[in-house]
Amino acid sequence: MDKTTFNSIRIITADIKRLVQFYESATGSAARWATDDFAEIVSENFTIAIGSMRTLVFFGAGIAEPSANKSVIIEFLVEDVDNEYMRIKDLIDEIVQEPTTMPWGNRSLLFRDPDGNLINFFTPLTVEAKKKFSVIKKN
Incomplete structure (x- = not known):
């Protein structure tokens, strides 16, 4: 692949169920849950990945902070x-x-x-x- 392609945005949250429900309602698209800690809302034009704080252990401590944007x-x-x-x-x-x-x-x-x-x-x-x-x- 010789070009960089934007794929998705990932939001880390302390309340994954609440945030997934919000984005499902806001976008009119249903989430696909991979685990209790990770879901994606995928449309033809965008992907919003939503992860709980527990997913951060795979990347290293302190890399993201929920609600701090x-x-x-x-x-x-x-x-x-x-x-x-x-x-x-x-x-x-x-x-x-x-x-x-x-x-x-x-x-x-x-x-x-x-x-x-x-x-x-x-x-x-x-x-x-x-x-x-x-x-x-x-x-």
């Missing part, structure tokens, strides 16, 4: 961010930003998952933004 935003391209907001708003404990049109042409909803990780659901609105994500739709 302050620098990464997990982003999902959605067809209609306003509809998604209405669908999931009761699922969300902390809404950081209700759907807002950004200067670069996306409409964006920012919220936190139960562990405090920042999530962005966004929909391209402008022609330039739609071209970037190859989702030009008739308006």
